[in-house]
Amino acid sequence: xxxxxxxxxxxxxxxxxxxxxxxxxxxxxxxxxxxxxxxxxxxxxxxxxxxxxxxxxxxxxxxxxxxxxxxxxxxxxxxxxxxxxxxxxxxxxxxxxxxxxxxxxxxxxxxxxxxxxxxxxxx
Numbered sequence: 001x002x003x004x005x006x007x008x009x010x011x012x013x014x015x016x017x018x019x020x021x022x023x024x025x026x027x028x029x030x031x032x033x034x035x036x037x038x039x040x041x042x043x044x045x046x047x048x049x050x051x052x053x054x055x056x057x058x059x060x061x062x063x064x065x066x067x068x069x070x071x072x073x074x075x076x077x078x079x080x081x082x083x084x085x086x087x088x089x090x091x092x093x094x095x096x097x098x099x100x101x102x103x104x105x106x107x108x109x110x111x112x113x114x115x116x117x118x119x120x121x122x123x
Contacts, residue, residue, distance in 0.1 A: 002024060002025055002026050002098055002111075003024070003112070004022055004023070004098060004113065004114035005022070005023045005114055005115070006021070006022050006023075006094060006095065006114040006116060006117040009094060009117030009119045010119065011121075012086055012120070012122070013121070014123050015085060015086065017083060018119060019080055019082050019083070020036075020080065020081040020083070021080050021081075022034060022078060022080070022096030022114060023076075023077065025077070026077055027077065028074075029074045029077050029078075030074060031053070032099060033051065033053055033098070033099045033100075033102055033104075034070075034072065034096055034097070035048075035050040035096065035097045035099065035104070036048045036079075036081050036094065036095070036096055036097075037096075038090075038092035038093065038095065038119075039116075040089075040092040041091075041092075046092075047061065047104075047106070048061045048064050049064065049081075050099075051070045051079050051103075058103040060105040064090075067084050068082065079096060081094070083119070086119075090119060091119060091121050092119060093116040093117065093118055094117050094119055095113055095115075098111060
């Protein structure tokens with residue numbers, strides 16, 4: 001069973017940057033699409049973007065467009081989420097998830113999930 005662990009969450013000031021890392025237990029990362037989601041208090045889980053098996057990226061959230069970027073390292077079996085120009089409304093728990101087939105904005109299409117990492121942006 002594939003395991004994913006997110007790390008890098010922290011408290012940061014508005015305008016700051018953070019890099020989250022999704023570490024996977026898989027040896028062949030190119031077999032999976034890896035998506036990033038977040039869930040803010042009192043809100044539904046939101047799809048942000050996804051790293052395709054090819055390494056291309058699909059964006060699902062307009063607020064993070066041009067601020068967030070994702071990259072994968074097959075040798076390390078990790079997928080990183082670089083977040084820039086952070087705002088208080090980016091405060092949430094951030095999750096990575098793996099899909100066997102393709103990227104999707106729908107969380108039910110992801111089979112494996114990490115436990116999440118907290119990102120808090122202070123104003």
